[in-house]
Amino acid sequence: MNPYGKARLRELLPHPSEGANKYTRGKLVLMAGSAAYPGAACLSALASQRMGAGYTEVITDKRAVETVRSVGPSLVVASDEAWFDRPPAVATEKHPCAVAVGSGFDSGEGRTARLLFCALEDADAPVLVDGGALGALASDEGRALCKRRFVEGRPTVATPHGGEAARLAKPFDLPCDDPSRLARSLSLAYGMVVVLKGPDTWISDGDDAFCMDEGTAALSKAGTGDVLAGMIGSLLAQGLDPLDACMLGSTLHARAGKMAADELTDICVSAEDVVRFLPHAIRSLSSEGGR
Numbered sequence: 001m002n003p004y005g006k007a008r009l010r011e012l013l014p015h016p017s018e019g020a021n022k023y024t025r026g027k028l029v030l031m032a033g034s035a036a037y038p039g040a041a042c043l044s045a046l047a048s049q050r051m052g053a054g055y056t057e058v059i060t061d062k063r064a065v066e067t068v069r070s071v072g073p074s075l076v077v078a079s080d081e082a083w084f085d086r087p088p089a090v091a092t093e094k095h096p097c098a099v100a101v102g103s104g105f106d107s108g109e110g111r112t113a114r115l116l117f118c119a120l121e122d123a124d125a126p127v128l129v130d131g132g133a134l135g136a137l138a139s140d141e142g143r144a145l146c147k148r149r150f151v152e153g154r155p156t157v158a159t160p161h162g163g164e165a166a167r168l169a170k171p172f173d174l175p176c177d178d179p180s181r182l183a184r185s186l187s188l189a190y191g192m193v194v195v196l197k198g199p200d201t202w203i204s205d206g207d208d209a210f211c212m213d214e215g216t217a218a219l220s221k222a223g224t225g226d227v228l229a230g231m232i233g234s235l236l237a238q239g240l241d242p243l244d245a246c247m248l249g250s251t252l253h254a255r256a257g258k259m260a261a262d263e264l265t266d267i268c269v270s271a272e273d274v275v276r277f278l279p280h281a282i283r284s285l286s287s288e289g290g291r
Helices: 004-013 037-052 066-069 080-085 108-122 131-137 141-153 162-172 180-188 224-237 242-265 272-287
Strands: 027-031 055-060 078-081 098-099 127-129 156-160 193-196 203-204 208-210
Touching: 004 131, 004 242, 004 272, 027 037, 027 224, 037 055, 037 066, 037 224, 037 272, 055 066, 055 080, 055 108, 078 272, 080 108, 080 131, 080 272, 098 224, 108 127, 108 131, 108 141, 108 180, 127 180, 127 224, 131 162, 131 224, 141 156, 141 180, 156 180, 162 180, 162 193, 180 193, 180 203, 180 208, 203 242, 203 272, 224 242, 224 272, 242 272
Parallel strands: 027 055, 027 098, 055 078, 098 127, 127 156, 156 193
Antiparallel strands: 193 203, 203 208
């Protein structure tokens, strides 16, 4: 039985406490974008803000910095050139945080693996891996760092689509014909929570695999995965349990897509529209009755 009914999802919504400030509401360090794909960083960052993170800092390719700054004056944006000299991200009870890596990364660039491995090794906080960084996760070093994080109790989340999941499965020779089984097998193999995106999205922590079946073909557009990564990263930054963050983020993402399609048609929805309709999806879930 799936425990993530309407009542449970409502309980997970990260409403701010009366005395909240931008730090207690969580900081997301978003390592995203490249010279070729600066828009991915923009979409992830705006989605993270809409999903409630109190502070979103974008670390991106120096050639993308001004583009990202231009879409959100409240974003903090810096070049990734200085990343390796910074202190690591550390999540505490009073100042929760998370790191999201890979949206809009070029998988063929050397910086992709360097930035991912740095985040996995140093961050004492949840780390979400998406997009171009997923290929590096399948490498010997990536797998070893995932294992170390699991042993040390530091959460890792991955958000692959089917093709990326097949690449993650290859080193372990895992069968890819059953998405439920694949999500669970990848979770066990890497020691992470897996969000296997598709017509139905399967989410697993290794013990269980849950289906989020509220998706719509309107979401089959470039950039919608970047939006999802920003949303889940935001929820991790606000201190949600990784499995809870993935279930809530995936459900709200699907509902925002459906609401956008209702107004714009399933032909016209873009990733930007999913961000725009996220508040409507949150309000709808907040007011829904039932279990």
